Structure formats: structure tokens, C-alpha cells
Amino acid sequence: MADDTTDTKSSNQMWGGRFASGPDAIMEEINASIGFDKKLFAQDIRGSIAHATMLAHQGIISADDKDKIVHGLNTILSEIESGNFEFSRQLEDIHMNVEARLATLIGPAAGRLHTARSRNDQVALDFRLWVKEELEKTERMLTGLIAAFLDRAEEHAESVMPGFTHLQTAQPVTFGHHCMAYVEMFGRDRARVRHAIEHLDESPIGAAALAGTGYPIDRHMTAKALGFREPTRNSIDTVSDRDFAIEFLSIAAIAGMHLSRLAEEIVIWSTPQFGFVRLSDAFSTGSSIMPQKKNPDAAELVRAKTGRINGSLVALLTIMKGLPLAYSKDMQEDKEQVFDAAESLELAIAAMTGMVLDMTVNTARMKAAAGSGYSTATDLADWLVREAGLPFRDAHHVTGRAVALAESKGCDLAELPLSDLQAIHADITDKVYDVLTVEASVASRKSFGGTAPSEVRRQIAFWRARN
Ligand code: ARG
Numbered sequence: 521m522a523d524d525t526t527d528t529k530s531s532n533q534m535w536g537g538r539f540a541s542g543p544d545a546i547m548e549e550i551n552a553s554i555g556f557d558k559k560l561f562a563q564d565i566r567g568s569i570a571h572a573t574m575l576a577h578q579g580i581i582s583a584d585d586k587d588k589i590v591h592g593l594n595t596i597l598s599e600i601e602s603g604n605f606e607f608s609r610q611l612e613d614i615h616m617n618v619e620a621r622l623a624t625l626i627g628p629a630a631g632r633l634h635t636a637r638s639r640n641d642q643v644a645l646d647f648r649l650w651v652k653e654e655l656e657k658t659e660r661m662l663t664g665l666i667a668a669f670l671d672r673a674e675e676h677a678e679s680v681m682p683g684f685t686h687l688q689t690a691q692p693v694t695f696g697h698h699c700m701a702y703v704e705m706f707g708r709d710r711a712r713v714r715h716a717i718e719h720l721d722e723s724p725i726g727a728a729a730l731a732g733t734g735y736p737i738d739r740h741m742t743a744k745a746l747g748f749r750e751p752t753r754n755s756i757d758t759v760s761d762r763d764f765a766i767e768f769l770s771i772a773a774i775a776g777m778h779l780s781r782l783a784e785e786i787v788i789w790s791t792p793q794f795g796f797v798r799l800s801d802a803f804s805t806g807s808s809i810m811p812q813k814k815n816p817d818a819a820e821l822v823r824a825k826t827g828r829i830n831g832s833l834v835a836l837l838t839i840m841k842g843l844p845l846a847y848s849k850d851m852q853e854d855k856e857q858v859f860d861a862a863e864s865l866e867l868a869i870a871a872m873t874g875m876v877l878d879m880t881v882n883t884a885r886m887k888a889a890a891g892s893g894y895s896t897a898t899d900l901a902d903w904l905v906r907e908a909g910l911p912f913r914d915a916h917h918v919t920g921r922a923v924a925l926a927e928s929k930g931c932d933l934a935e936l937p938l939s940d941l942q943a944i945h946a947d948i949t950d951k952v953y954d955v956l957t958v959e960a961s962v963a964s965r966k967s968f969g970g971t972a973p974s975e976v977r978r979q980i981a982f983w984r985a986r987n
Contacts, residue, residue, distance in 0.1 A: 563649040637733035640759040644724035673699035681886035689893030720764035723748035727758035730846040760846040769833040774825035783819040801876035832857035908947035
């Protein structure tokens with residue numbers, strides 16, 4: 521701690537003893553992390569309170585000193601929360617900013633807080649606590665997005681739209697079924713989040729610099745006090761592990777990829793050419809020059825945020841890949857990647873949840889498009905297999921001829937007269953028209969996970985019960 525002999529201007533208060541002159545401006549700039557790690561203040565203080573309480577319980581510091589430390593830390597917490605705390609870059613990071621202020625507030629007792637710990641396990645703790653809370657928040661936000669999709673899916677369990685492969689009209693599906701595809705994706709993301717929380721639920725504090733400590737600490741006590749399942753088992757790994765941050769970024773990247781695909785679909789669907797959905801004014805903007813335009817900016821920005829998140833994942837993987845065990849200062853660069861990705865992900869989920877709830881679905885446009893492009897051709901082939909006993913390959917060929925005829929006449933399959941169809945295959949009867957409509961096509965696809973409204977409703981019930 522700073523004492524009377526330390527010149528705080530020319531050498532660092534915390535480790536300045538060894539250094540004759542202070543870090544020059546560039547060193548201070550490259551070394552300091554307070555600009556971003558002040559975000560960890562609440563976790564840092566919570567961790568220190570748990571640590572001091574354990575030290576006193578184990579008889580390593582006195583109860584009196586512990587009381588002073590806890591009181592001082594709570595004062596600092598309210599100072600920071602109310603904006604009455606002056607962060608100093610000379611003090612490098614959040615850990616030393618808090619500890620230096622504690623010394624000013626309570627005097628020499630502050631110097632006992634750092635017994636049996638190092639900034640290496642301290643930062644591992646603070647960051648883990650932060651990532652854990654962020655994952656819990658992500659889980660809640662994904663649940664909100666899933667709920668939004670479940671409501672839209674229920675509303676549109678019968679609304680027919682074209683299903684696509686290669687972005688070419690393939691077979692009719694329902695908009696409800698399409699919504700449920702996103703429920704599956706975000707449901708998997710949420711499962712990954714839950715798994716990651718379970719994975720990181722180990723307390724790093726007490727690993728000290730890297731080798732553990734000779735003080736009789738109780739790591740199970742601090743783990744419990746901080747809401748972790750148990751302490752980490754290897755002190756070297758503990759201070760050199762950033763898997764929890766990389767897992768967060770991986771999950772964010774996968775969820776971001778899903779959000780971006782949804783964003784892309786919304787961009788396509790909201791074009792005048794498609795006209796499947798109309799975004800509310802809240803999630804679109806006008807053009808400054810073309811008055812007729814309504815641009816899906818929020819969806820486009822969600823698509824772009826995904827690029828940032830991917831960048832953060834690659835950055836942290838790259839930062840970590842060459843590091844020898846245990847801690848290296850490189851690891852200080854982990855936080856901005858995670859903070860930036862977390863902010864992007866939160867915004868993207870919030871924006872998509874808003875868009876999904878707000879957008880107007882044009883069921884008439886969807887239905888008209890669903891019937892175009894001979895989307896019921898497979899239904900005709902299936903009818904020939906079922907009712908006329910044709911092998912599927914032959915039915916496929918007969919259907920191909922019917923499509924070619926309809927194309928040459930410029931009409932839909934359902935508009936071909938029976939005589940035309942019978943000229944292609946004599947066993948076709950007027951019953952075939954029952955399957956040539958998009959509604960009949962959709963209703964027939966009752967296989968497990970299929971697009972029939974009854975099946976979509978079953979999927980919705982499954983997910984409602986799962987929440
Ligand atoms: N600011 C540092 C970080 O974010 C804290 C740990 C510093 N440890 C050390 N041995 N210099 O990683």
C-alpha cells in the first residue's frame with residue numbers, strides 16, 4: 521500500500537518499491553485496464569468481502585480488521601454506484617483502485633485484505649462472476665425471444681407461406697412452422713447458455729498467484745459465499761483459464777449467427793417484392809432522399825453485430841493460443857472482447873424480440889406466393905403413389921410433365937383441366953384437386969416435426985411446457 525515513503529507520482533503505489541522511476545506515459549497507457557475493467561467493480565467488491573470474511577473466520581486476520589474492511593468496501597461500492605469515485609489510471613486496474621481507496625478510508629487494516637490472494641485469482645474471480653451474470657441475463661433474454669416466437673407461431677399456425685430451399689419456392693409450409701424453426705435454434709442457444717453456467721460454476725479465489733497459499737484458507741467457504749458450486753481444483757489452471765469467456769463468446773457467436781439469419785429473412789421478407797411482413801416504424805427508418813422507402817435498419821444492424829461478435833471470439837482465441845501457463849498480462853485483453861460482444865448480443869436479442877412482436881404479417885401475400893412456382897408438385901407425385909399405385913420415381917416423372925404443361929399454358933397445377941392431366945396419366949381422377957391446394961398440401965404433412973397445423977400446435981405445446 522501507499523506509505524509515506526512512496527512517491528505516488530513517480531512510481532506506482534502498489535508495486536512501486538522496486539522501481540526507481542515511474543512508468544512513462546506509454547507504459548501507463550498500455551498497462552492500464554481501469555478504462556474498461558471498472559465495469560467489474562461490484563464483482564470485485566463482492567469477492568473481497570467474501571475473502572475478508574473467510575480470512576477472519578480462519579483466524580488469518582482479526583474480526584476487527586475484517587469489520588473495517590467490509591465497512592470500507594461497502595462505502596466504496598456506494599461511492600462508485602453514485603458516481604462519486606475517482607478512478608485513477610496510475611492505479612492500473614479496478615483491483616488496485618478499490619484497494620487504494622480502502623487504505624484511504626480505513627488505514628492500515630486495508631493492507632490485510634490482500635493476504636492469501638493475488639490479482640491473478642482476483643481477476644479470474646471478478647471476470648467469472650461477471651460472465652456468469654451475463655449468461656444468466658442472456659438466458660432470460662433468449663426466453664423472451666422464444667416466447668415472442670411461440671405467440672406468433674400460435675397466431676399463424678394455419679397461415680400458409682412458401683417454404684424455400686436454395687431460396688427457390690419448394691413446398692408450402694406455415695408461417696407458424698417457420699417461426700418454430702427459430703424456437704428450436706434459440707432453444708439450443710439457451711441450452712448452451714445453461715450448460716456454460718454449469719461449466720463455469722467454480723470459484724477461482726484462493727488459487728493465489730498460481731501455486732495456492734500457505735495460509736489456512738477455506739476455499740469452500742468463499743465458493744459458497746459467492747454462489748459457486750465448488751472451488752476450482754488446480755491453482756495453475758485457475759489463473760490461466762479463460763475458457764469461460766471463450767465459451768461465452770462461442771455461444772454468442774452461434775446465437776448471433778441465428779439472429780443474423782433471422783435478420784436476413786426479415787430484410788428479404790420486408791422488400792416490396794416479397795411483401796411478407798411490414799416492420800413497425802419503431803424498427804425501421806425512412807430514406808432521406810427517397811420518400812417511398814422504409815428501410816429495415818434494425819435488422820441490418822443485427823446482421824452486422826454478428827460480425828463484431830465473431831471478431832471478439834477470434835480475438836480472444838488468438839490472444840490465448842500462445843500463452844504458456846499460468847497467468848500472462850496478455851489475458852488482460854480478454855475483457856473488452858467479452859464486454860463488447862455482450863453488449864452487441866443483448867442489443868441484437870432485444871431488437872429481434874421487438875421486431876418479431878411488432879411486425880405485421882401479410883398472410884394474403886404469403887399465401888399467393890405459396891401457390892406459385894408449382895409448390896404442390898410433390899403433393900401430386902405423392903397422390904399418384906398413394907391413389908394410383910405408381911412407384912415414386914414414375915410419379916415424379918408424370919408430375920414433371922404436368923408441371924411442364926402448366927408452365928407452357930401459364931397456369932397453376934390446380935388450373936389444369938382434368939382431361940389434360942388424364943392425357944398425361946389415365947389413372948388421374950378429379951380427387952387429385954383435393955391435394956393441389958396449398959392448404960391441403962400443408963395439412964397433409966402430419967409427420968412428427970412436419971408443417972401441418974396440428975403438428976405445429978404440438979410443437980408449440982412442447983416448448984410452452986419446456987420454458
Ligand atoms: N488487470 C489485470 C488483468 O486484467 C489484473 C491481473 C494482474 N495480474 C498481474 N500479475 N499483473 O488481467
